[in-house]
Amino acid sequence: MIPVKSYVGKQVAVLGLGRSGLVAARALREGGATPICWDDNPAAREAAESEGFTCRDLLKQGAFEEVAVLIVSPGIPHLFPKPNPVIVAAQEAGVPVDNDIGLFFQSFATQDWDRFDTMPRVVAVTGSNGKSTTAALIHHILTEGGRDSQLAGNIGRGVLDIEPGGDGSVVVLELSSYQTDLARALTPDVAVFTNLSPDHLDRHGGMGGYFAAKRRLFAEGGPDRAVIGIDEPEGAYLAGQLAEGPRDDRVIRVSVARKLSGPGWQVFAKKGFLSEYRKGRQAGSVDLRRIRGLPGVHNHQNACSAYAACRALGLAPREIESAMQSFPGLPHRSQIIAEADGITYVNDSKATNVDSAAKALLAFGNIRWICGGLEKEGGLDALSGALGAVSKAYVIGREAAGFAMQLDVDSEVCTTMAAAVERAMVEAQEGDTVLLAPAAASFDQYDNFEQRGEDFTAEVLARL
Known part of the structure; x- marks a missing residue:
């Protein structure tokens, strides 16, 4: 651990008790500070308290008295689209706002x-x-x-x-x-x-x-x-x-x-x-x-x-x-998960936006493309120049029909990953690549892109 020693003997507020927030609290305590923690999630507060941290609602009157700095987890907005009320309270109290990255560079x-x-x-x-x-x-x-x-x-x-x-x-x-x-x-x-x-x-x-x-x-x-x-x-x-x-x-x-x-x-x-x-x-x-x-x-x-x-x-x-x-690549990023009967199966679930999906589509030939999910701003027009190798798209997600209507390739509305994988594998021929590159976020059906990629992998391997 990197102890944060710049706040010895001082109180430091920590907002957000996920991975980075808890680690920041531990590093602050290791360096001699007294972390005052808060998270809207009761389970997160309970986990912090089980480690001996004090949790205090940072929106209560006087919460920032004697606090030297507020450390904020990265998922918490501080300006757009609207600042978190705790950050507003800290700024009104004249308390600086930082994150674990700032603490690292101060302390390394x-x-x-x-x-x-x-x-x-x-x-x-x-x-x-x-x-x-x-x-x-x-x-x-x-x-x-x-x-x-x-x-x-x-x-x-x-x-x-x-x-x-x-x-x-x-x-x-x-x-x-x-x-x-x-x-x-x-x-x-x-x-x-x-x-x-x-x-x-x-x-x-x-x-x-x-x-x-x-x-x-x-x-x-x-x-x-x-x-x-x-x-x-x-x-x-x-x-x-x-x-x-x-x-x-x-x-x-x-x-x-x-x-x-x-x-x-x-x-x-x-x-x-x-x-x-x-x-x-x-x-x-x-x-x-x-x-x-x-x-x-x-x-x-x-x-x-x-x-x-x-x-x-x-x-x-x-x-x-x-x-x-010898670099193996990273999971969910143009990851070859299987090869069978001359067909290659590639998991690029991390392609959560149009630009990254387009790059994945340009990396392979003879593509059976599994795509769709929670569409991001800007539409799908930027994909038009990357679809030359796509034989067919198999569209998943709650809005699969609307997503498919925007694609200038032969497409089939499958909705679920299981259905999309099954149809792609039935229709794939030797020399084809079955590619998951969603061009969309995963949150309509999955907790994260990793879970989506794992589902794709499991469905493929179960059928081989």
């Missing part, structure tokens, strides 16, 4: 570092799509290379639940816009921006607010190296803001849309080949087509970002390539 460095030969470093990954795979791939490459690495944040363990930094160690963090938006301290050594597409717009008041939340990691974090995907205008803008000029190699530009040139530091992928150029000369290359755990252009973008981050940490190109070969 210690006096023990004075005796280290190599300072611990933090790599932070954000973006709309691919950040989990990118963060996991960086961690995998470091681990395979014998480096001391920990994976945390929005993936793996809570940021304050990891071990203190050791000599030469690296912490790899996946950070969502919810996490970067509120953290009062953001100081990564290497920061990665994968891409940007519309998501969580209600939480951020639109696309500008969403980008601003991501941008904070770079503008306020001041990383030594910034790895920036520049295939969207926002990424190109961010890279331009951070770089002092064309030769500034503190910014590593990444693309899967075009070959990059110039005197700076670039990593790009074209037709399945990753290339690294620095000062106008090629410095490394990787044949990504052979890496089974990274199929499709969207995963090639993840590979480029992870490669660039690892190069910024000093790893050699061949070392990175060797480690990539």
Whole structure:
């Protein structure tokens, strides 16, 4: 655990007692603070009280007297679409609001570092799509290379639940816009921006607010190296803001849309080949087509970002390539779950928005596509250019009929996962891919995308 020692002897309010909230309370207590906890869920409060924490309704009169700071879990809105009343009460009382990410960056460095030969470093990954795979791939490459690495944040363990930094160690963090938006301290050594597409717009008041939340990691974090995907205008803008000029190699530009040139530091992928150029000369290359755990252009973008981050940490190109070969991929993200009778079954339940689903659809051929769920803002028009390989769509979800009407491909309303899998498997032929890439949230039928992917996997395996 990372003890939070900046509030020794002070009361700290903790709002939200899920994984990150409870871990924050423990780290604060370990560092000498007195956490005052609250959650609207009685079961969450009971769990906290069983660990000896005091729970107090933070909306009661005088709740913030003697409180130094309010720590908020990432799922709790602080501005849009409407701030949580507890946050409003804290602001009216003049109490600062922070989250566990801010506490981590305040607390990670210690006096023990004075005796280290190599300072611990933090790599932070954000973006709309691919950040989990990118963060996991960086961690995998470091681990395979014998480096001391920990994976945390929005993936793996809570940021304050990891071990203190050791000599030469690296912490790899996946950070969502919810996490970067509120953290009062953001100081990564290497920061990665994968891409940007519309998501969580209600939480951020639109696309500008969403980008601003991501941008904070770079503008306020001041990383030594910034790895920036520049295939969207926002990424190109961010890279331009951070770089002092064309030769500034503190910014590593990444693309899967075009070959990059110039005197700076670039990593790009074209037709399945990753290339690294620095000062106008090629410095490394990787044949990504052979890496089974990274199929499709969207995963090639993840590979480029992870490669660039690892190069910024000093790893050699061949070392990175060797480690990539053994990367298994992540569950629910272009995950090959079975192959039988010449048919491949792929679980990409994490494709919860149109952009990520389109990338999955472009990664495979001869697709029997299982899609549908709780549709997000913006409709499905952006899928039109990604449907060329789709033989048929099998639509699930409570609004399956309406979803199917928007698709410009042959489709069948199945409603349930069981029915969709059964129909797709009956009609699939040798060389086909049965792909779950919903292009929608899961909450109309499932608790989360993981549960949806597990249901798909179970239905497939039960029929093989």
